[in-house]
Amino acid sequence: MQAIRRKLKDITNLWSMVKGLKVTGGQFLKPQVTVHYPRQEVANLASFRGPLQLVAKPKDPAKPKCIACLMCVSVCPSGCLTVLKAKPPKPTPEEEAAARAALEAGEKPAKKPAPKEPSRFIYDYSLCSLCGLCAENCPVGSLSYSENIYLTATDAKAFKLDLLADLRARAGAAPPAGEE
Amino acid sequence: MDSVFHQEPFRGDYYTRRFEPGPDDSTLILNMGPQHPSTHGVLRVVVELEGEYILRAEPVLGYLHRMHEKMGETRSYLQYMPNMGRVDYLHPLAWNHAYVCAVEKLGNIEVPRRAEFIRVITSELNRISSHLLWWGAYLLDLGAFTPIMYAFEERERIQDLLQEPTGSRLTYSFFRPGGVAADLSPEFLQGVREFIPYMRSRLPMYKDLVTDNIILRYRCEEVGELPLDMARRYGASGPVLRASGMAYDVRRAEPYSVYPELEFATPVSQRTDAMGRYKVRLAEIEESLKILEQAVEMIPEGEILVKGAPKPRWKAPAGEVYQAVEGARGKIGVHILSAGSAQPYRIKLRAPGFSNLSLFAELAKGTLLSDAVSILGSLDLVIPEIDR
Numbered sequence: 001m002q003a004i005r006r007k008l009k010d011i012t013n014l015w016s017m018v019k020g021l022k023v024t025g026g027q028f029l030k031p032q033v034t035v036h037y038p039r040q041e042v043a044n045l046a047s048f049r050g051p052l053q054l055v056a057k058p059k060d061p062a063k064p065k066c067i068a069c070l071m072c073v074s075v076c077p078s079g080c081l082t083v084l085k086a087k088p089p090k091p092t093p094e095e096e097a098a099a100r101a102a103l104e105a106g107e108k109p110a111k112k113p114a115p116k117e118p119s120r121f122i123y124d125y126s127l128c129s130l131c132g133l134c135a136e137n138c139p140v141g142s143l144s145y146s147e148n149i150y151l152t153a154t155d156a157k158a159f160k161l162d163l164l165a166d167l168r169a170r171a172g173a174a175p176p177a178g179e180e
Numbered sequence: 181m182d183s184v185f186h187q188e189p190f191r192g193d194y195y196t197r198r199f200e201p202g203p204d205d206s207t208l209i210l211n212m213g214p215q216h217p218s219t220h221g222v223l224r225v226v227v228e229l230e231g232e233y234i235l236r237a238e239p240v241l242g243y244l245h246r247m248h249e250k251m252g253e254t255r256s257y258l259q260y261m262p263n264m265g266r267v268d269y270l271h272p273l274a275w276n277h278a279y280v281c282a283v284e285k286l287g288n289i290e291v292p293r294r295a296e297f298i299r300v301i302t303s304e305l306n307r308i309s310s311h312l313l314w315w316g317a318y319l320l321d322l323g324a325f326t327p328i329m330y331a332f333e334e335r336e337r338i339q340d341l342l343q344e345p346t347g348s349r350l351t352y353s354f355f356r357p358g359g360v361a362a363d364l365s366p367e368f369l370q371g372v373r374e375f376i377p378y379m380r381s382r383l384p385m386y387k388d389l390v391t392d393n394i395i396l397r398y399r400c401e402e403v404g405e406l407p408l409d410m411a412r413r414y415g416a417s418g419p420v421l422r423a424s425g426m427a428y429d430v431r432r433a434e435p436y437s438v439y440p441e442l443e444f445a446t447p448v449s450q451r452t453d454a455m456g457r458y459k460v461r462l463a464e465i466e467e468s469l470k471i472l473e474q475a476v477e478m479i480p481e482g483e484i485l486v487k488g489a490p491k492p493r494w495k496a497p498a499g500e501v502y503q504a505v506e507g508a509r510g511k512i513g514v515h516i517l518s519a520g521s522a523q524p525y526r527i528k529l530r531a532p533g534f535s536n537l538s539l540f541a542e543l544a545k546g547t548l549l550s551d552a553v554s555i556l557g558s559l560d561l562v563i564p565e566i567d568r
Binding site for chain 1: 256265340361392393395491
């Protein structure tokens with residue numbers, strides 16, 4: 001009796017493995033689920049975050065919406081953004097003379113306000129964790145993710161991206177006078 | 181060999197030198213890890229072996245310590261969000277949830293109802309994907325290679341779904357104090373509706389392929405029996421505790437978010453062994469699917485981020501809060517002490533894996549080395565979470 005029971009148990013045990021083989025065998029007849037990159041690509045790349053990019057002004061595709069408030073710099077947990085504010089434009093000779101005259105008369109010379117735009121916008125992609133706090137907290141919506149998700153390099157310096165140059169390149173505009 | 185570093189005070193590291201060999205000469209001291217594939221990351225276990233049997237096992241931690249708690253003291257409340265995605269990379273949304281709930285408690289912030297549902301839906305999806313990866317990896321530890329391929333088929337679908345609102349596939353940083361970062365699209369909800377029956381149809385296949393398989397049963401049954409009093413002694417939580425026969429689930433015991441409105445059971449097993457833990461986790465996938473099914477229908481329209489949600493330079497009122505949530509591995513706790521500045525004064529993170537690992541030393545005593553691998557896998561450890 002004991003021997004028969006043991007035999008029966010062995011058979012059920014073996015049957016469990018046959019059942020497993022059936023599952024694996026069935027999989028052979030099904031189409032493959034693996035996506036063979038680079039011959040194939042997945043369809044949902046649009047929601048995948050690429051490195052940051054600047055959003056252009058609606059009227060001038062070479063200029064960013066950025067007002068250089070430095071909110072993104074202060075909110076970034078990894079410190080990967082460096083933004084330099086634009087300096088006030090150089091006064092013309094007439095304005096300089098007027099300022100000198102005002103100073104002699106004992107008045108404060110009228111200063112030209114600095115334009116609210118960045119002169120440099122450097123983004124270190126090697127530090128970025130793509131958390132999205134900068135894009136979320138930008139008061140003018142000047143930052144977004146690019147779709148350039150295949151960015152790779154063997155040199156860490158290649159990840160120091162100049163976002164202003166990138167924006168100009170996308171707009172097809174020439175670099176401003178004084179640069180290159 | 182004459183170098184000074186091979187002589188007594190410099191030989192080996194701290195743990196090797198402090199791990200006293202037993203009175204018997206015939207024992208062997210062996211390092212399992214830190215690069216052993218069955219240790220899921222970089223856990224190191226120093227074991228003393230008598231033949232194939234373990235006399236003593238001591239886990240050595242700290243190889244993946246990243247100072248998450250200390251980093252909290254130098255970052256503002258919003259800036260700490262990406263850290264929460266990286267403490268436990270398999271169920272990051274539960275950590276997101278614990279942290280934002282703690283900050284909301286501290287700042288007395290209300291959360292819109294839609295945001296609560298978004299949190300529940302995404303975090304339950306994430307729980308399923310975490311259990312799926314555990315399932316695949318555990319069987320990989322036991323020497324079965326195919327199951328992880330099946331598990332990843334489902335996991336990929338969940339990640340494809342979650343990628344759309346969260347923008348990432350692993351280290352989500354999606355919740356915000358006062359709501360969530362992005363709204364769920366109708367396509368996402370439709371995707372979840374389609375995923376639920378698909379996942380249900382796969383579960384019987386899991387049973388046929390793995391759960392009933394005699395090889396797995398011999399590796400799991402009566403291996404690593406964890407009595408309830410021992411589980412409680414070590415502060416185990418999550419599936420490890422529930423498999424010892426105690427129906428403790430933070431979602432039920434200390435309800436948060438909209439879980440009280442949802443119907444789901446707390447799977448419990450009286451088996452106490454590795455098989456019990458295995459079955460509890462598979463049952464939890466089904467319960468999570470039940471939650472998803474209800475939440476997708478109940479989700480209301482409305483705001484996703486409350487007006488007046490913390491801004492980057494938000495200063496929290498002074499105080500002390502603790503919030504616990506149920507993660508895939510157990511009770512996740514975030515304790516914030518605020519002195520009223522823009523940064524927390526101190527953040528303490530309670531990782532469930534830490535308590536679950538600490539009982540391993542006692543559990544592995546007297547077992548075969550290969551059974552210890554099975555026990556270690558059945559505890560579902562994520563080492564980054566343990567080291568923090």
